[in-house]
Amino acid sequence: MGEFELIRRYFFPIAEAGNTSAVLLGPGDDCAIQRVEPGRDLVFSVDTLVEGVHFPRDYDPEKLGWRSLAVAASDLAAMGADPVCFTLALTLPDADPDWLHAYAAGLASAAAQFGLSLAGGDTTRGPLTLSLQVHGTVPQGQALQRSGARAGDYVCVSGTLGEAGAALKFLGSQNPGPDEQSVLDRYHYPASRLSLGAALRGCASATVDISDGLVADLGHILEASGVAASIDIAKLPLSATLNRLVGEEAVNLAMNAGDDYELCITISPKAWEGLPEEIRSQLTIIGEVTSGEGLAITHEGQSLAPAAGGYDHFRT
Numbered sequence: 614m615g616e617f618e619l620i621r622r623y624f625f626p627i628a629e630a631g632n633t634s635a636v637l638l639g640p641g642d643d644c645a646i647q648r649v650e651p652g653r654d655l656v657f658s659v660d661t662l663v664e665g666v667h668f669p670r671d672y673d674p675e676k677l678g679w680r681s682l683a684v685a686a687s688d689l690a691a692m693g694a695d696p697v698c699f700t701l702a703l704t705l706p707d708a709d710p711d712w713l714h715a716y717a718a719g720l721a722s723a724a725a726q727f728g729l730s731l732a733g734g735d736t737t738r739g740p741l742t743l744s745l746q747v748h749g750t751v752p753q754g755q756a757l758q759r760s761g762a763r764a765g766d767y768v769c770v771s772g773t774l775g776e777a778g779a780a781l782k783f784l785g786s787q788n789p790g791p792d793e794q795s796v797l798d799r800y801h802y803p804a805s806r807l808s809l810g811a812a813l814r815g816c817a818s819a820t821v822d823i824s825d826g827l828v829a830d831l832g833h834i835l836e837a838s839g840v841a842a843s844i845d846i847a848k849l850p851l852s853a854t855l856n857r858l859v860g861e862e863a864v865n866l867a868m869n870a871g872d873d874y875e876l877c878i879t880i881s882p883k884a885w886e887g888l889p890e891e892i893r894s895q896l897t898i899i900g901e902v903t904s905g906e907g908l909a910i911t912h913e914g915q916s917l918a919p920a921a922g923g924y925d926h927f928r929t
């Protein structure tokens with residue numbers, strides 16, 4: 614199978630299934646064409662996944678198909694963007710039809726689930742690496758950013774934290790039990806809080822998605838906004854499953870492991886009161902923004918030493 618046959622066979626059908634009218638021209642030409650409606654801003658980001666770094670060697674290709682788009686889409690969620698389309702740069706060691714079929718199936722279901730149409734890409738031979746560029750739009754000027762946190766805002770996170778990090782221990786398990794399977798699913802099928810992100814436009818003061826770990830990613834908000842914050846570890850949303858599986862390590866995983874793809878947001882108390890209950894119920898208040906710099910971590914009022922870390926490609 615040659616390069617162009619591979620693209621036509623496995624990826625054109627995904628592009629054809631995505632019927633976004635904003636994609637005027639999909640795969641097949643030198644570029645894709647996206648029309649951005651007047652009054653909206655284009656929001657875009659690229660994410661690379663490398664075998665052995667972002668996912669294990671010999672990882673299930675169908676899961677990789679889903680995960681590769683989900684982690685990229687998570688950046689659109691963090692900006693409050695409505696998803697439109699994506700491109701896929703695929704570097705493969707060889708053209709294995711079974712692998713490609715399964716990868717394309719996982720990618721196609723994620724594309725349908727997230728409302729992202731495949732608009733084009735690039736296919737090359739080399740060590741397994743995937744780069745996905747995602748495009749979304751927001752009403753002009755309304756993209757959520759990291760820089761808007763103000764002293765007095767609440768710090769909140771969506772969902773529960775730490776399970777995807779715990780899953781790393783069980784990736785090689787032959788026979789995972791129900792708790793292990795449940796954390797593995799958080800790793801295989803990350804959250805990508807697209808509708809939550811969009812609902813927070815005009816409400817949240819700052820947002821970030823948690824890819825590297827809560828401490829690191831909240832740190833990005835604090836730095837960009839020129840503020841400090843304190844969070845109480847007793848308030849962290851930890852699932853019963855995580856507590857059962859890893860006990861006391863749950864807090865450290867929630868703070869530093871990353872891979873959760875939940876949102877961390879700041880929001881003024883007034884805007885919080887104005888949020889519909891359906892949105893508030895997806896969020897947990899874990900602390901507040903203060904003036905100054907840095908992140909203070911407390912446990913029931915006692916201050917703890919700052920936890921180091923988060924994922925850093927050149928330090929981890």
Ligand SMILES: Nc1ncnc2c1ncn2[C@@H]1O[C@H](COP(=O)(O)OP(=O)(O)OP(=O)(O)O)[C@@H](O)[C@H]1O
Binds near residue numbers: 660688824825
């Ligand atoms: N090579 C690069 N050239 C220009 N800008 C870059 C480059 N690498 C990263 N950036 C920018 O630096 C910022 C941080 O990058 P990073 O990849 O950590 O994004 P992130 O959203 O924090 O993490 P994730 O990759 O998990 O989505 C982003 O705004 C990104 O656009």
Ligand SMILES: Cc1ncc(C[n+]2csc(CCOP(=O)(O)O)c2C)c(N)n1
Binds near residue numbers: 660
């Ligand atoms: C097999 C395996 N080992 C370790 C990890 C942990 N990990 C790797 S990259 C990253 C941060 C996000 O990447 P980026 O900042 O490049 O988007 C994290 C938390 C993993 N996902 N899989």
Ligand SMILES: [Mg+2]
Binds near residue numbers: 687691
């Ligand atoms: Mg991000």
